Amino acid sequence: MRVGSGLDPQFDAALERAYGHARDWLGSLPDRRVPAQVAVDTVADALGRELPEGPTDPAAVVDHLVAACEPGLTAMPSGRFFGFVIGGTHPAALAADWLVSAWDQNAVLRQVTPAVAAIEEVAATWLSELLGLPDGSGVGFTTGATTANVVGLAAGRDTLLRRAGWELDRGLAGGPRVRVVAGAERHVSVDLALRYLGLGLPETVEADGQGRVRPDALRHALGEGSGEPTLVVLQAGNIHSGDSDPFAECVPLAHGAGAWVHVDGAFGLWAAAAPARRHLTAGVEEADSWATDAHKTLNVPYDCGLAAVRDAAAMRTSMAVHGAYLVEDVVGDPQERVLELSRRARGVPVWAVLRSLGRDGVAELVERLCLRARQLAEGAARLDGAEVLNDVVFTQVCVAFGDDERTRRVVERVLEDGTTWMTGSVWQGRAVLRISVSNFSTSEDDVARSLDALARAVAAVG
Numbered sequence: 206m207r208v209g210s211g212l213d214p215q216f217d218a219a220l221e222r223a224y225g226h227a228r229d230w231l232g233s234l235p236d237r238r239v240p241a242q243v244a245v246d247t248v249a250d251a252l253g254r255e256l257p258e259g260p261t262d263p264a265a266v267v268d269h270l271v272a273a274c275e276p277g278l279t280a281m282p283s284g285r286f287f288g289f290v291i292g293g294t295h296p297a298a299l300a301a302d303w304l305v306s307a308w309d310q311n312a313v314l315r316q317v318t319p320a321v322a323a324i325e326e327v328a329a330t331w332l333s334e335l336l337g338l339p340d341g342s343g344v345g346f347t348t349g350a351t352t353a354n355v356v357g358l359a360a361g362r363d364t365l366l367r368r369a370g371w372e373l374d375r376g377l378a379g380g381p382r383v384r385v386v387a388g389a390e391r392h393v394s395v396d397l398a399l400r401y402l403g404l405g406l407p408e409t410v411e412a413d414g415q416g417r418v419r420p421d422a423l424r425h426a427l428g429e430g431s432g433e434p435t436l437v438v439l440q441a442g443n444i445h446s447g448d449s450d451p452f453a454e455c456v457p458l459a460h461g462a463g464a465w466v467h468v469d470g471a472f473g474l475w476a477a478a479a480p481a482r483r484h485l486t487a488g489v490e491e492a493d494s495w496a497t498d499a500h501k502t503l504n505v506p507y508d509c510g511l512a513a514v515r516d517a518a519a520m521r522t523s524m525a526v527h528g529a530y531l532v533e534d535v536v537g538d539p540q541e542r543v544l545e546l547s548r549r550a551r552g553v554p555v556w557a558v559l560r561s562l563g564r565d566g567v568a569e570l571v572e573r574l575c576l577r578a579r580q581l582a583e584g585a586a587r588l589d590g591a592e593v594l595n596d597v598v599f600t601q602v603c604v605a606f607g608d609d610e611r612t613r614r615v616v617e618r619v620l621e622d623g624t625t626w627m628t629g630s631v632w633q634g635r636a637v638l639r640i641s642v643s644n645f646s647t648s649e650d651d652v653a654r655s656l657d658a659l660a661r662a663v664a665a666v667g
Contacts, residue, residue, distance in 0.1 A: 219263035226271045231282070238623035239280045248277040279626070284644050284651035287581070288628040290444070290472045290600075292504040293644035301557035302506045305550045312346075312550040313540035316532050322539060325552030331559050332511060335478040335567060336497070337490045343517030345524070345542025346551040349510035350471035350498045352544055354398035356512035357494030358436060359523045361465035362402055364516070365434035373523075377403050384408065386426050386464070387438035388450060390416035395438055395469050407438060414633070415596055416443035420454040427462040435464040441486055441497075442473015445632040445639060447578070447599030449473050453488030466492040471510075472643065475502040476599060479571035485598060494520075502571065502600075504645045505554040512542065570645055574600045577652055578642040584656035585640075588663045594637060602640040609636035611666060618662035625655035 251273035261269075280286060282293045294302075308321070315322040329344035347353045362383050363373050371380040385407035387395060396406060411422040418439060427435070437459040439450040452468070459466045468474065468489055474497040476482035477489065489495070493516070499509040514520035517537075525541035527533065540546055562570060575598075582593050582602045590607040606612045616629035616638050630639040638659075 215263050219267050222264045222267040226267065230275075230278070234280055234283045237280050237283070239283050239286055239626040240620060240623050241277045241279045243276045245277070248273055282644070282646075283626075284647035285625040285655050286644065287640040287642060287655070288626040290498075290501050290641045290643050292501045293646050294506045295504045295558045295561065295645055297557040297561035298503075298505040298554035301554040305553045308550070310550050311547050312552070313538060313543075313546055313548060314532050315534035315536070315538045318550070321550035321553060324556045325539060325550070328552045328556040328559060332555070333513070335559075335564065336474055336495075336513075337477045337483075337486070338495065338513050339490060339515050341517060343514045343520035343542050345512045345520070345539070346548075346555070347510040347512050347543050348508045348545075349500065350469065350496045351394040351397055351510070353496030353498075353510040353512035354394055354467070354469055355401050355544060356520065356524060356542070357467045357496050357514055358398050358402055358404070358438075360494055360514045360516070360519045361436050361467055362404065362434075363523045364519045365436065365465055369434050382433055384433050384435045385438065386410060386423070386435060386459075388412050388416075388418040388440055390443055390445070391438060391440055392444055392469055392471065394471070404436070407436075415446040415448040416440075416633075417446075417448055418450040418455055420451055420458060423455055424458050427458060427464065432463075435459075435462060437464045437466050439466060439468050439492065440473070441468055441470030441476065441489060442599065443601070444641075445601060445603050445630065445637070446595035447473065447601030448596065449476065449485045449489075451488075452486065452492065456488055456491045460491075465494070467494045468492045468496070470495055470497045472498060472501040473599060475571055479568040479575075481568075482571060482575065482599065499551075499555050499558075501643050502574065503555065503558055503567070504570070504643075505558055509551040509555060511555075573645070574642045574647070577647050577649075578602055578640065580649070580652045581640050581642065581656065584652065585638075585659060588660055591663070594632065594635065600642045602642075603630070603632050603637040604640070605635055605637050606663060606666070612636040612638060614666045615659075615662050618665050619659055622658045622661060624658035627655075627659070 281291050310318040310321045312318050312321045333342055365383055369381045383404055385404050387407035389409045390412045410426050411419050413419055439455055441449040456466050476485040495513045497511050499505045499511055500507045521541040578600045579597050582597045585591050585604045586593050592605045594603045594605055606615045613636050619627050628639045630637050
């Protein structure tokens with residue numbers, strides 16, 4: 206080991222190997238099959254199921270890891286991956302994330318890690334500006350939109366209970382019931398967050414043909430309430446249509462009934478960052494809390510979600526923990542805005558992407574994703590028996606190919622082809638091929654190759 210200067214040779218060799226393998230992986234994405242080539246058991250066998258008795262050189266471990274795993278990797282960063290809502294990784298974000306691992310800062314106490322605290326505070330300010338959120342909102346960097354939903358809904362639950370004279374230190378048992386109202390086409394992560402918080406499944410409000418909450422149905426639901434504490438959950442970005450709830454109508458209705466309004470905006474909230482798409486989120490800034498992802502539309506590496514709460518003090522009251530050994534800052538700490546007391550500096554790659562793209566670059570990124578979605582929808586609509594079922598207003602496309610059985614067979618053939626990944630789903634009672642455009646690197650060539658693969662699938666099914 207080198208003492209006093211330089212790098213431990215084992216670090217040096219392992220990092221060099223990792224860098225080379227990372228370059229090979231990224232260079233393979235334009236041409237490799239998108240689905241993984243082998244199953245879990247094959248990878249596990251290649252890794253070796255028995256724990257070795259003795260040590261292995263770190264560089265050799267890296268080589269072994271890559272050799273075993275490479276066939277089992279799905280090309281999620283590929284420009285032709287349209288399954289789920291999964292972004293790629295912007296170059297600035299990837300490089301910054303490597304530094305996050307090397308720096309190895311536990312980013313929860315402001316005075317202990319001043320560098321990453323400063324980065325995340327700047328990034329939080331930029332994010333609030335881009336998304337049109339109120340000045341002074343609390344912003345936390347979570348694992349994803351699911352945990353961001355937990356943070357926002359927890360702040361809402363706790364605030365409502367305090368208003369009703371109940372403190373959470375006493376637990377939920379025996380306290381006032383918190384009523385939850387949400388759209389019929391909410392994302393399943395909302396239900397998961399509510400389960401974590403002990404609130405149960407929400408009362409559902411009817412949605413329209415694009416999955417948006419109907420204001421008249423929300424008004425009716427709120428009118429049936431008995432004055433009990435109420436959370437209303439709205440959505441920016443329906444997972445099938447891409448459209449958003451009519452916030453300008455729904456938020457005032459909810460506030461008029463004394464409700465806390467939380468917005469699940471995992472990918473759709475980013476429409477606010479593009480002037481041409483901002484109408485999709487008009488009025489969203491009047492809500493009380495918001496959840497979104499950076500590892501979707503913003504294209505930072507997994508994992509990184511964003512929780513924002515208008516009342517930063519309410520966020521802090523719900524999330525903060527205190528201990529005599531913790532070095533607390535009088536202005537507040539990052540741990541007061543997230544669930545974890547230990548976490549990596551997720552805000553660093555967010556800052557890096559925002560610094561690299563700038564305000565105009567983020568808007569252009571969002572617009573480009575929307576353009577690619579329209580190109581895919583237009584190309585798919587020309588295929589035999591195809592019907593695009595949603596208004597393609599953002600980054601989602603749902604296509605049916607006749608009856609449900611034929612649509613499912615098309616999905617199967619597309620995945621077998623391997624050129625692209627498009628996911629099967631069910632929307633409003635029909636089987637669909639669902640396309641989610643989230644990767645900054647998706648090009649017109651990626652679109653053309655993916656449509657060719659889809660055409661081959663349709664022809665094969667007949």
